[in-house]
Amino acid sequence: MTVTETRPTAAGGSPPPNPAQRLTALPAKIAKSPLLARVLFPVFLFLVWELSLIAVEEIWPFAVDVLPTPSEVGAFMWDEFITDTLARKNLYETFFISLRRLMSGFAIAMVLGTAMGLAMGLSRATNAFCHDWTMAILAMPALAWALFNSIIFGFDDRGPILTVILAGIPFVIVNVREGVRNTPRELFDMARSFQVPQSKVIRHVLVPSLMPFMFAAARYCFSIGWKGLVIAEVFGGQDGAGWTIKFWYDAHRAHGVVGYAAFFVIFAILFERLVFEPISRRAFRWRPQLQTEVVEEAFGEHHEHYGEEETARR
Amino acid sequence: MTTTDTTTVETPSAPRVTEEELARRARRSELTSRWFWRILSYIAVLAIWEFALLDIFSFLRGSPLDPKLLPGPSEVVSTFFEIWGEGTMPAAFQATLTRIAVGFGLSFLIGAMIGILMQSKWFEGFFKDAVLISLSAPGLIWVLITAIIFGNRPLGPTIAIILTTFALVTVNVSEGIKALPKDLLDMAKSFRVSVFKRNRQIVIPHLAPYLFTGLRFGFSIAWKVTVLTEVFSSSEGIGFEMRISAVLFDMSEFLTWILAFFFFALFLEKVVLEAIERRYFRWRQAVTAT
Missing domain, CATH: 1.20.5 (Single alpha-helices involved in coiled-coils or other helix-helix interfaces)
Structure with a gap:
């Protein structure tokens, strides 16, 4: 708004720089560019890591061999990458197992959660019935589900999958319910007065206006489900990503733990970049404004999801 | 309501x-x-x-x-009174709450500072990936890394809590900054008000509600991570007790511990923090309502 107004005047006001000036200005421009800063961040991390290793060796009474060095971690990650591993299953198998569990839990949570969210958005009684329990499940730590399910189900797929469902479903319910509440009321009224059948109303009015909320729901459900899944696999799994990082932890290989943690981060970011961003770009192409909103929502995690809608509704 | x-x-x-x-x-x-x-x-x-x-x-x-x-709810309640009678519960609560206070307090400060630094494009680029990683990575990895490096030292959980929660505060702060009254800032700039004064008089009051939201969401994550760190690298606190009872397959004790702390945290989160928020930002809500 104000920014877009000021920018052209600022650009027009300064005289066009001649090539020589531009050349001398180049280093300063590079130094100021956010991209450089972004590249500098890993460098900075690396330096802090190395320096703290030196500091620890000099000052602190740590057993130094416990601390992983960057080269160790790099070597470990490379070995894992080329599937040369000491763990029972290699990197790809491990993540595939976890992904399978995550996907089954995610699918069930999305279906059940959408159904419940719709019911809660459409009927006041259902909302009153389920609201408190949804909030309770939302606030429950995944650790509790993980330990509980590991005790109930032992070491198989059902415990982790149930953990994913329980961790993810409240986000779906809350988002879908908000979506239903935010549907354009006048369109419903019009549909009713023109006696459009219910099924058609749902398909042409409810679903399109629900899409952004569904998408946000999927995103939360996925990321929270993933966080819950790895904890569940630590306590009640015999394989999978969570189990494998615990394997390195139990073996007391710090470089293994750090390396695997890096894989976790890479996995999450890859998924975000390769799956959710393209889908969001495709699904909301017709609605440029909304797309930016949804992308920001991914950052404002849990933003309007902890009973926030109650204050908003007031 | x-x-x-x-x-x-x-x-x-x-x-x-x-x-x-x-x-x-x-x-x-x-x-x-x-x-x-x-x-x-x-x-x-x-x-x-x-x-x-x-x-x-x-x-x-x-x-x-x-x-x-x-065990059913009746048994959980009776176990609660049993454990309460033993007197171990207040100590465990205290240990966990201290840990949350220290860890999340630091995390809040760091997160808010980074959020303010991210006003500048350069620092935004610098911290972008850190925030992204902190938001998307499971808290478990920080817990395990700090546990293996620091062992039972109290520094480990603190760092784990900071790494998992600072980004929530940062995101809220930078969201608040995005919504800053640009015209006011522009005016302050053109009248050559110093950076410090500008921050204190315009930015901070405007940010307070966002900081508070960050506090609330951050706390809801912080207590969960704290319990998780206690499972791995602690010999006291709620997480430790949960771990012990899970290992002993004592479900009624397990449920009692987690539910007791769950209700306590929920109480803090929903009742105390929300009441404070409502009290201090009543003027703001009145403004947004009109």
Whole structure:
């Protein structure tokens, strides 16, 4: 708004720089560019890591061999990458197992959660019935589900999958319910007065206006489900990503733990970049404004999801 | 309470008194029905937990479960009083709460500082990936890394809490900064108000509600991570007790510990923090309402 107004005047006001000036200005421009800063961040991390290793060796009474060095971690990650591993299953198998569990839990949570969210958005009684329990499940730590399910189900797929469902479903319910509440009321009224059948109303009015909320729901459900899944696999799994990082932890290989943690981060970011961003770009192409909103929502995690809608509704 | 737009009064021609009366009656019946369903839900869930949950889990599991594995609410309550009588609970609560206070306090400061630094494009680029990683990575990895490096030292959990929660504060702060009154800042700049003064007089008051939101969301994550760190690298606190009772397959103790702390944290989160927020930002809500 104000920014877009000021920018052209600022650009027009300064005289066009001649090539020589531009050349001398180049280093300063590079130094100021956010991209450089972004590249500098890993460098900075690396330096802090190395320096703290030196500091620890000099000052602190740590057993130094416990601390992983960057080269160790790099070597470990490379070995894992080329599937040369000491763990029972290699990197790809491990993540595939976890992904399978995550996907089954995610699918069930999305279906059940959408159904419940719709019911809660459409009927006041259902909302009153389920609201408190949804909030309770939302606030429950995944650790509790993980330990509980590991005790109930032992070491198989059902415990982790149930953990994913329980961790993810409240986000779906809350988002879908908000979506239903935010549907354009006048369109419903019009549909009713023109006696459009219910099924058609749902398909042409409810679903399109629900899409952004569904998408946000999927995103939360996925990321929270993933966080819950790895904890569940630590306590009640015999394989999978969570189990494998615990394997390195139990073996007391710090470089293994750090390396695997890096894989976790890479996995999450890859998924975000390769799956959710393209889908969001495709699904909301017709609605440029909304797309930016949804992308920001991914950052404002849990933003309007902890009973926030109650204050908003007031 | 959650006031939904129930009062859709469609009698503009009717006299005024009946209109109000109608609205009041509609609101009352809405309220009673809401409470009816709400209380019914509590009864239903507790009844299912007490009598039928075991069968449901047995069905899911495909084989019958030992009834001892799933104690009902009555047993959990009696275990709670048993543990309370032993006197270990306040100490565990204290240990966990101290850890949360130290870790999340630091995390809040760091997160807010980074959020303010991210006003500049350069620092935004610098911290972008850190925030992204902190938001998307499971807290478990920080817990395990710090546990393996620091062992049982208190520094480990603190760092784990900071790494998992700072980004929530940062995101809220930078969201607040995005919504800053640009015209005010521009004016301050053109009148050459110093950076420090600008931050103190315009930015901070405007950011306070966002900081508070960050505090609330951050806390809700922080206590979960704290419990998780205690499972791995601690010999006291709620997480430790949970771990012990899970290892001993003592489900009633396990449920008691987690539920006790769950209710306590929920109380802090929903009642205390929300009450404070409502109190201090009443003026702001009034502004946004108009």
